[in-house]
Amino acid sequence: MIRFQQSARRTDTPAHIFTVGQTVRMKSRTGLAQKTAELFQIKSRLPVKDGSPQYRIRSELETYERVTTEDNLEPVDNPAS
Numbered sequence: 679m680i681r682f683q684q685s686a687r688r689t690d691t692p693a694h695i696f697t698v699g700q701t702v703r704m705k706s707r708t709g710l711a712q713k714t715a716e717l718f719q720i721k722s723r724l725p726v727k728d729g730s731p732q733y734r735i736r737s738e739l740e741t742y743e744r745v746t747t748e749d750n751l752e753p754v755d756n757p758a759s
Contacts, residue, residue: 691726692726692729692730692731692748693731694723694731694733694748695731695748696720696723696733696748696751696753697720698720698721698722698723699719699720700719700720700753701717701718701719701720701753701754702717702718702719702720702735702751702752702753702754703716703717703718703751703752703754704716704718704746704750704751704752705749705750705751705752716737716739717737717738717754718735718736718737718744718751719735719736719737719738720733720734720735721733721734721735721736721743722734724745727747728747730747730748730749731747731748732745732746732747732748733745733746733747733748733751735751
């Protein structure tokens with residue numbers, strides 16, 4: 679008789695790299711640096727979708743929140759600039 683262990687499940691779910699409250703910007707679609715890019719704050723972490731963690735983000739310039747995947751975001755080194 680073969681027994682299967684439930685604890686032997688594969689967990690290939692990627693971990694979120696950004697934290698709630700962290701300042702980020704959307705990556706440039708053209709590949710050029712965006713010096714005046716709009717800054718966003720991570721409001722919450724959402725479940726993984728199609729292999730990429732999702733986040734709810736918000737800009738101080740907008741009255742609504744956005745949902746995006748991690749591959750569309752990059753960290754901001756100095757949010758005051």
